Amino acid sequence: MDKIEQTKKLILLGHSEGGIGVLMDLASELSGVNQFDIVKNIDLPDCVFSPELYSIRHFFDFEYDFESNVKLGVQFGVHHSNVKYLLYFHFLKKFGIEKERYISIKHPSSYIAPSAELGGALFLEPLSVISSYSKLGFGVSIKRSASVGHHVNLGDFVNINPRAVLSGYVNIGMGTEIGAGAVISNNVNIGSRTLIGAGSVVTRDIPDGVIAYGNPCKVVRENERWAKITY
Structure with missing residues (x-):
């Protein structure tokens, strides 16, 4: 800052x-x-x-x-x-x-591994974790008590909500939001402009531009928030 x-x-x-x-x-x-x-x-x-x-x-x-x-x-x-x-x-x-x-705001109670790569305009709330060799794009928000695992890639404008847990080697595309308390398993790829519902357990890849939720997480419909955005 x-x-x-x-x-x-x-x-x-x-x-x-x-x-x-x-x-x-x-x-x-x-x-x-x-x-x-x-x-x-x-x-x-x-x-x-x-x-x-x-x-x-x-x-x-x-x-x-x-x-x-x-x-x-x-x-x-x-x-x-x-x-x-x-x-x-x-x-x-x-x-x-x-x-x-743009400036980044990072609460001191959060943990950022020395090997993590951070983009600009980061917003990092208390008790959040960014683990080893993770890469965060521009404009990412990590909410309170959320955990980003090792070797995770987060695209620009990704939003990780409170208490969500991302395991290792997870890839999340640009503009995707992960709901509160969701759990993303190892080696899962989630596309761009997608919304994962609160409390979901994601064990398989999820495509671009959808809303998905549940345990196990399944695609429900198109993500209307992005439907009219053309650039």
């Missing part, structure tokens, strides 16, 4: 009250950040928090001066994979916000 050590301020792209609430607390705890500029790409109600612990300002994207605030770090104000994906390309194409502008 070196980009915000001195400014104590952070830009959040997009917003959900759940995502921003967790992110603000972690940023404040780790680096004393207490000011947040929330930049919205669509017209949604402003986030309201009680108690009001931080200084929060809301902007529409066309109102915000990214050039004047070029020294500020950037993170996503959401966690869902498809929304992160859309926000990234929206702000890249309209405002030139490159990957290098």
